[in-house]
Amino acid sequence: MxxxxxxxxxxxxxxxxxxxxxxxxxxxxxxxxxxxxxxxxxxxxxxxxxxxxxxxxxxxxxxxxxxxxxxxxxxxxxxxxxxxxxxxSRWKDRKTYRYYHCPKCKATLRVPRGRGKICIKCPVCKNEFIKKA
Ligand SMILES: [Zn+2]
Structure with a gap:
């Protein structure tokens, strides 16, 4: 060689x-x-x-x-x-996290799974919305 x-x-x-x-x-x-x-x-x-x-x-x-x-x-x-x-990374985290889009600014947010109904506060625009995690 x-x-x-x-x-x-x-x-x-x-x-x-x-x-x-x-x-x-x-x-x-x-x-x-x-x-x-x-x-x-x-x-x-x-x-x-x-x-x-x-x-x-x-x-x-x-x-x-x-x-x-x-x-x-x-x-x-x-x-x-x-x-x-x-x-x-989404595929790797799929069992521990859920991904949502903020309805106001469309930012992608990651929240822990298995918490039931939670109030998610967007860190970008401070908008709050309720989802099942
Ligand atoms: Zn937002």
């Missing part, structure tokens, strides 16, 4: 954008299985282009430019990543 270390020395290597491109590659490869006709060829070419682009980025020696591209990608994906993290 020393030859690989020597080969990769000074090269950019994998990053979040590479992983994103790989996921897109997998999705398009899967979609490609169900498509026929000219659309198949277009998606096939796109899939190959994405694979080549991903490899080219990993083996690139222009680290500053690849780093800038990756930063733009990470910034653009932040809302999606935040939504995914929120879903994950």
């Amino acid at each position: 020393e030859w690989l270390q020597k080969f990769m020395y000074g090269r950019h290597g994998p990053d979040q954008l590479s992983i994103g491109l790989f996921v897109l590659f997998l999705i398009l490869s899967f979609v490609d299985l169900f498509i026929r006709g000219p659309a198949y060829l277009i998606i096939e070419l796109l899939t190959v282009f994405i694979a080549v682009l991903s490899l080219w980025r990993m083996f690139s020696r222009n680290n500053q430019k690849r780093w800038d591209e990756n930063q733009k990608f990470v910034t653009a994906m932040q809302p999606l990543s935040r939504a995914f993290q929120q879903l994950r």
Whole structure:
């Protein structure tokens, strides 16, 4: 494996954008299985282009430019990543907490489960409402 270390020395290597491109590659490869006709060829070419682009980025020696591209990608994906993290924590807490939206300001509120009917006070707008927790 020393030859690989020597080969990769000074090269950019994998990053979040590479992983994103790989996921897109997998999705398009899967979609490609169900498509026929000219659309198949277009998606096939796109899939190959994405694979080549991903490899080219990993083996690139222009680290500053690849780093800038990756930063733009990470910034653009932040809302999606935040939504995914929120879903994950909601799933983890599903047995101990309930989530409600404030009827006035629509803020998401987390309250402990199994307390019966409770009065929830929104910390954002101070609105109070009654729910079963
Ligand atoms: Zn509120």
